[in-house]
Amino acid sequence: MKSTTFELDKVAQVLKLLGDKTRLTMVAILNHRECCVCEFLEVFTMSQPSISQHLRKLKDAGLLNEEKRGQWVYYSINTESELYELVEDLLQYVPDQVEQLNKIDASKVNARCNC
Amino acid sequence: MKSTTFELDKVAQVLKLLGDKTRLTMVAILNHRECCVCEFLEVFTMSQPSISQHLRKLKDAGLLNEEKRGQWVYYSINTESELYELVEDLLQYVPDQVEQLNKIDASKVNARCNC
DNA sequence: GGATAATATAAGTGAATAGCTATATATTTA
DNA sequence: TAAATATATAGCTATTCACTTATATTATCC
Numbered sequence: 001m002k003s004t005t006f007e008l009d010k011v012a013q014v015l016k017l018l019g020d021k022t023r024l025t026m027v028a029i030l031n032h033r034e035c036c037v038c039e040f041l042e043v044f045t046m047s048q049p050s051i052s053q054h055l056r057k058l059k060d061a062g063l064l065n066e067e068k069r070g071q072w073v074y075y076s077i078n079t080e081s082e083l084y085e086l087v088e089d090l091l092q093y094v095p096d097q098v099e100q101l102n103k104i105d106a107s108k109v110n111a112r113c114n115c
Numbered sequence: 116m117k118s119t120t121f122e123l124d125k126v127a128q129v130l131k132l133l134g135d136k137t138r139l140t141m142v143a144i145l146n147h148r149e150c151c152v153c154e155f156l157e158v159f160t161m162s163q164p165s166i167s168q169h170l171r172k173l174k175d176a177g178l179l180n181e182e183k184r185g186q187w188v189y190y191s192i193n194t195e196s197e198l199y200e201l202v203e204d205l206l207q208y209v210p211d212q213v214e215q216l217n218k219i220d221a222s223k224v225n226a227r228c229n230c
Numbered sequence: 231g232g233a234t235a236a237t238a239t240a241a242g243t244g245a246a247t248a249g250c251t252a253t254a255t256a257t258t259t260a
Numbered sequence: 261t262a263a264a265t266a267t268a269t270a271g272c273t274a275t276t277c278a279c280t281t282a283t284a285t286t287a288t289c290c
Contacts, residue, residue: 016135021124049282070287094121236285238286240284244278247277251272253270258263260261
């Protein structure tokens with residue numbers, strides 16, 4: 001039952017990051033599978049730079065991995081992060097995001113990036 | 116292992132609220148026992164109105180109970196909140212705040228309010 | 231090599247937020 | 261009832277933050 005504890009500041013930082021609807025949704029989607037930026041464009045009604053900036057914040061905090069393959073950049077949850085345990089736990093309380101994955105699949109993006 | 120899920124918006128709202136260091140500390144302290152505002156004054160280097168405002172936000176979100184007894188207002192974690200499960204879970208990751216309770220005890224506040 | 235596509239960075243803007251001081255309200259005590 | 265104490269509310273300000281558009285960077289394709 002008792003889990004690892006982290007510095008309060010670190011916990012607060014993660015909660016603040018995931019306290020944003022867009023970022024929480026992103027992480028919840030990535031909990032299903034990795035995605036590239038162009039896929040998130042199908043999910044959010046938001047400019048591409050905005051999406052990239054959210055992903056960057058999550059990456060800078062160590063919560064996401066970033067991997068460039070060809071002209072695409074793939075983001076995935078960093079399961080090696082010391083804070084992964086917390087993130088994984090939090091995601092239990094969020095409804096699964098298959099709906100959003102369907103949006104992506106319904107679009108034609110996958111044909112290009114093969115995400 | 117699988118817990119209740121809540122609307123993503125609600126989870127985000129809780130995380131945003133607890134993503135503030137002051138508020139996260141407050142809730143972590145209240146996880147030990149109820150406190151009145153004057154006790155928090157011993158913990159934070161912050162004006163009384165600021166402390167009251169943080170407590171109000173937590174109360175407005177349904178995370179805290181507020182109870183007036185005499186000239187003191189006591190705050191406690193609202194274990195009846197539907198989101199309590201999430202809050203309780205989060206607090207597992209935060210170090211216990213006995214240190215802060217010691218600060219309170221070391222001061223003379225308790226002699227007055229008997230918190 | 232030039233056009234297109236995917237992504238990132240820079241710079242600007244408006245809204246939200248956390249803090250403050252001053253003041254109001256309510257309760258107890260002398 | 262006046263003074264003191266505990267807390268809340270109002271109004272202000274500075275900072276943070278999420279978004280935008282414009283532009284830079286990098287990779288692929290013809």
